Amino acid sequence: MPECEICGKKVDTVYEIVLDGAQMLVCEKDAKGRDVVNAFGPDAGSGRARRPVSEEPTQEELVEGYGEVIRKSREAMGLPVRVLAERINEKESTLTRIEKQETLPSEKTRKKLEKELGIKLLNKEPEEKRFVQSGKNEPPTLWDMAKKDEKHGE
Numbered sequence: 001m002p003e004c005e006i007c008g009k010k011v012d013t014v015y016e017i018v019l020d021g022a023q024m025l026v027c028e029k030d031a032k033g034r035d036v037v038n039a040f041g042p043d044a045g046s047g048r049a050r051r052p053v054s055e056e057p058t059q060e061e062l063v064e065g066y067g068e069v070i071r072k073s074r075e076a077m078g079l080p081v082r083v084l085a086e087r088i089n090e091k092e093s094t095l096t097r098i099e100k101q102e103t104l105p106s107e108k109t110r111k112k113l114e115k116e117l118g119i120k121l122l123n124k125e126p127e128e129k130r131f132v133q134s135g136k137n138e139p140p141t142l143w144d145m146a147k148k149d150e151k152h153g154e
Contacts, residue, residue, distance in 0.1 A: 002041075006030040013041030020103045035106050062110075063123050067101035073117040074099075088112040 001010045004027035015031035016038040017024055023037070063069060074084050081099070085092040090109055097103040098113075105113060110121050 004030055011041070013039060015039050018106075020097070035108065061123050062104065062121055065101075066105075066121050067099045069119060069121065070095075070113055070117065071099045073119050077117065084116065088116050 001012065002014045002025060003010050004014065005024045006026050007030055009027050009029075011027045013028065014025040015028065015036045017026055017031055017034045017036055019034065025040070074081070079087075081095050082092050085095050088109070090112070094103070094109070098105050098109070105121070113119070114121055
């Protein structure tokens with residue numbers, strides 16, 4: 001019988017979560033309020049204990065220097081970390097780690113930050129940067145990407 005990696009409780013159904021960048025298997029109680037990646041066990045497919053699976057966007061990623069973007073926006077609004085944390089219902093320590101880029105914000109936290117600060121934290125890759133090879137069904141090789149960079153003078 002699996003154990004919760006947070007509280008040590010033996011459970012039938014475990015939930016895979018990402019907590020501060022680490023994947024963990026936890027009980028239902030410790031999974032509450034967190035982004036659940038997957039569920040395993042007899043109750044996982046019943047709909048009773050399973051939470052929605054959060055999917056990462058395939059062609060979107062956090063902007064480079066996301067911590068600085070958040071910090072500068074917060075400071076421009078004259079908000080201390082404590083006040084911003086209260087406004088978006090997050091821990092001050094979590095926001096501090098996000099601003100220092102020691103951890104990635106969850107999708108839920110990212111959306112709250114974007115809304116509260118009026119910023120965008122996701123980059124959408126332009127079509128030409130996706131390195132999709134026309135006529136081929138396999139991913140590009142390093143050689144293909146190097147040739148593409150030479151053509152663009154990068």
